Structures are given as C-alpha cells and as structure tokens.
Amino acid sequence: MSNQTVRDQYETYPYPERAPGDEAKRLIEGSPSHLLELNHYVFGGRRDFSKPFRALVAGGGTGDGAIMLAQHLADTGGPGEVVYTDLSQASRAIAEARARARGLGNITFHSLAIEDLENAALGPFDYVDCCGVLHHMADPASGLAVLSRILADGGGMGLMVYGELGRTGVYPVQDMLRSISAPDSLPGERIKLAKNLLKQLPETNWLRRNPFLGDHLAGGDAGLYDLLLHSRDRAYRVAEIAELVNRAGLAITALIEPAAYNPDTYLTDPKLKQQLQTLPWLDRAAFAELLAGNLRTHVFYVVRKGRTADAVAPADDLDLAPVLKGGDAAGLAARIKPGAALTATLDGIKVRFAMPPLAQAMIIRMDGVRTLGHIYNELATINPNLDRDEFLAQYRVLYAALNGLGQLYLRQPPP
C-alpha cells in the first residue's frame, strides 16, 4: 500500500485535533522532545543551546512536538531551529497556524514523506523527533534508517511507537470494522459505522474492558479514526523496538518513563526483585512491560551505537544541576511528608517510592542552577556530620523516584 491512503486520512482528520487559538492559553508539553528530557538522554545534560542546534520533527502532524520544541528553544534565547515535515497539508496548516499564534519564527515547514527526506537534503540534524509515525509506515525499519542517515554525528532521536499490550482491544475492533466497511466508503461513513458498533460492544469485549484507551471516546472523530479505522498501524513490544533500533545502527538510551519500565516499581518480594536484577536492563524493561500490561505507547531515546556511554547524564555527577520539569520545587517538596512515601499514578497504576530523610531539603534546592555539588555543600554546612557518601546514597534514592517519574533531569548550569 502506498502512503496515499495514510495521507488521505490525515488530510481529512489531522491528528491530534488542535485549535490554534488555544496557544494563547497553554503550551502542550510531553515526551519525547521536552528540551530538558532530550538534553538529559541524548546529550548527557551538557548541550549548550546558545550554540546552533537543528532539530527535525518528522511526521509533525498538527504540531505538538514541533511547537513545544521550538518554544523551548526560543525560551533559551539561543539560535536553535526546528524543521517540520509531514505528508498531510491539512495537518501542516494547523501546525503553521499554531506557530504564528505563538510568534515562533524558528520553525520551517515542509510537505515531505520521511521516505523522501534524504533527497530533500535538509539535514544533517542534531536531533530528530519522530512521534507516532514509524508504526504507520509501510516499512518502519527503512524509515528509521533514513532518519539515522540524516542524523549529525553526536546527535540522537526521540521516538514513539505504539505498545502492543496497552492497545489490547484495538486490533479486534479494527478487524471488525474492516470486514464490514465497503472499500470505497467515505471517512464519514466509516466513523458512523464505528460509533454504532462501539455502542453495542458487549461487556466482554477487550476494547470495552481496556480502561486505559480513550481516544475513541474523548479524541473527537480524528481520535476515533486514528485508533480504530487506521489503514496502517502496528504495535511493538520492547524486544521488537530494540531489534528495530539495532537494525538502524542505533541503541536505546532510555525508555520513558523509566519507572514504568522498572519491575521494582510494581513488585514487593525481595527475592523476585533480586532475581530480576541479574537481567540486562532491556530484558528488565521487557519484563516490566509484560508485568504492567498497560503501556499503550513506547517513548524512547536513541543514539548511534558506540555513543551510548556519554549520552545519558550520570545521576550523581556533582557538576550537573538537578532541574525539575515543572520547575515547582516548593510545590513538590510540600507533597513530601517526613517519613512518608511519594505516591504517583503511572498509566493507571498507583505507585509509591520511599523517600530519604533529606528529600525535602534536596528538592527545595533543585533550581537548575545549583549543581549537585553545591547542594551537598549547602546541606553539609547546615549539618557538618553529613558526609558525601551518605548524601549521595540518599540522593540516588530520590533521583530514582523523581527521574523515574519523569520529574527530574540534569543539566549543565547556565554560566
């Protein structure tokens, strides 16, 4: 099948549905490609955004990733720029209107298939975002290989593909709808048919029994079409992603959120946890995926094989500054009661992390400017008995929880 059917879908139903006027009210932020996150998992936290930085958003759709990244780059005051490409003109028009609404002048827009990117000679790129696109391509492996070839040395990518287990229930409904839709039926007719079928799903139906899927209920017609009427999509397990990435000469540096891919997040038995410690981290991630069963998407960062050693910011590098995603250190510190655990919800699962005694004192100092070394010095001034090993032991526990939940990153402090 050519890209034409996929393009037609996104011309009729640009996805996700976005109103450019909403840019005045909020910035949509997420993963991959939040600037703090990509810096942490691709550039070891040390990328200087006052230097030229070129990012490609491949299959940018209605603009979520491109707008967020362009806004974050503009906020640094540096020269960073974003190149947006997509098959769909209608999606591009919405993304362009959103950029105009924000006054962003650092995005250029192109109507291009990923398959044609090399010929267009727009690269090389320091960073590539490809979110929710590879799984719609006729040949995802060739698509990723194209992206890999236009990646600059020392660069990396943030990717998202569907997760198989979390999409339980989607493919049987897709199959049913395919079997009863006339091949030449119009998109609006297909939507009508789908809505009618959805009303009559028996309570045993797996889509009905999967509470974590909501696009067909809350995502408008575009969401329903994308989830249940797509002409081409497939879903992946962790091991299949590793294989896809490996074939393109790349390696995974992180799966997001890290805690969701850590079996320890879900298990309590020390023996079982210890047994799992012996597995390589990707096997542990694959185990966690099977265990939790709720991962609808896999967001992950990759770099060229051989560059993994310096891609991820080292957790306890004393020269890097811990920085909170929302920037609200006081709010987070207030949520942590002395002696109590931090609780959070990960895709519907309630999780809890024991907090070390110094958690509040550390968090309140995480302003993205103080380095870990500075934070230690301040706390050691208040408490002269605090030695560095004890400080680092407590910090690692805090880091595993907050970084695991996608709240905490590391970066080189501003000069």
Ligand SMILES: C[S@@+](CC[C@H](N)C(=O)[O-])C[C@H]1O[C@@H](n2cnc3c(N)ncnc32)[C@H](O)[C@@H]1O
């Ligand atoms: C599910 S949307 C995701 C949009 C955006 N990346 C996001 O995360 O919000 C998929 C987008 O990929 C585009 N697309 C699909 N196949 C493509 C291809 N081969 N080359 C370029 N874009 C493609 C579609 O037109 C659509 O806009």
